[in-house]
Amino acid sequence: MLESAIESLPLMQYIIGMKGEPTKADMMQYLTCWLCKGVYRDAHTINECMCTYCKGCIYKYFTENATRYKCPSCHSELGGKPLEYVVRDQILQNIVDSLIPDFKERDDKLKSILLKRLNEKRIQKGTYKPPVSIQKQTQSVNNTTTTENTLSQNSSGKQNVNIVDIEFKLVPLNDEDVNLRMPELPKKLKISQKNKTILTVKKHINKLIQEAIDNIEILCKNFPVADSHSLEYIRKTKWQNNSKTMVLQYKRKRKIVGNNRQDI
Ligand SMILES: [Zn+2]
Numbered sequence: 511m512l513e514s515a516i517e518s519l520p521l522m523q524y525i526i527g528m529k530g531e532p533t534k535a536d537m538m539q540y541l542t543c544w545l546c547k548g549v550y551r552d553a554h555t556i557n558e559c560m561c562t563y564c565k566g567c568i569y570k571y572f573t574e575n576a577t578r579y580k581c582p583s584c585h586s587e588l589g590g591k592p593l594e595y596v597v598r599d600q601i602l603q604n605i606v607d608s609l610i611p612d613f614k615e616r617d618d619k620l621k622s623i624l625l626k627r628l629n630e631k632r633i634q635k636g637t638y639k640p641p642v643s644i645q646k647q648t649q650s651v652n653n654t655t656t657t658e659n660t661l662s663q664n665s666s667g668k669q670n671v672n673i674v675d676i677e678f679k680l681v682p683l684n685d686e687d688v689n690l691r692m693p694e695l696p697k698k699l700k701i702s703q704k705n706k707t708i709l710t711v712k713k714h715i716n717k718l719i720q721e722a723i724d725n726i727e728i729l730c731k732n733f734p735v736a737d738s739h740s741l742e743y744i745r746k747t748k749w750q751n752n753s754k755t756m757v758l759q760y761k762r763k764r765k766i767v768g769n770n771r772q773d774i
């Protein structure tokens with residue numbers, strides 16, 4: 511289906527006619543946004559002139575200057591409401607996604623990393639504002655939107671379990687056995703959805719300091735917690751101190767082989 515979609519594009523027919531099989535490079539030059547010079551992100555086409563841009567690029571172009579009423583690349587007149595001609599172009603976007611299969615994935619990952627970093631900075635500065643959906647719920651009870659209020663609001667269990675963030679610290683446990691101690695993480699403070707599990711926390715530690723997930727033990731108030739438990743569950747059952755940032759400790763697991771305890 512995709513191949514026939516590609517071949518139905520006039521430009522592709524042109525390329526095929528000229529050089530036989532189109533190369534990836536041939537295709538890429540027709541999948542590039544004229545405004546940002548990158549491959550399309552959420553391709554949107556102006557249905558008057560059939561020029562395509564990233565959604566973000568073309569919306570920004572027309573909204574940041576209300577006197578713009580022509581297609582930026584071919585200058586077709588689009589009247590007073592140019593955005594009415596802009597429509598999502600799923601076929602083109604599918605072609606981009608199939609030529610660069612991990613592009614969207616990498617793009618999404620990058621976005622979420624940047625957002626996380628930004629939020630961490632905002633929390634440090636005290637300017638963090640939760641996403642609009644959370645703000646609305648918080649405001650309906652209390653007219654403030656500070657992190658502290660949002661978090662204590664979470665603990666009352668009134669909010670949607672899937673969308674609310676939880677703030678916690680990850681600190682290495684100073685086990686009496688030196689071999690079980692693990693290094694500090696580059697960043698202690700973490701924000702995560704409260705339904706995320708301890709296994710997710712282990713994966714995070716594994717990524718940062720390359721300790722095998724099976725070797726990591728997470729504890730709360732010195733008590734080991736299970737992989738399957740969510741952060742919210744641990745806060746309610748083990749931490750029980752809703753006013754403060756939850757502290758989770760981590761250390762290397764002591765491996766038990768037969769009847770003999772053995773360190774790793
Ligand atoms: Zn663009």
Ligand SMILES: [Zn+2]
Nearest residue numbers: 559561581584
């Ligand atoms: Zn155009």
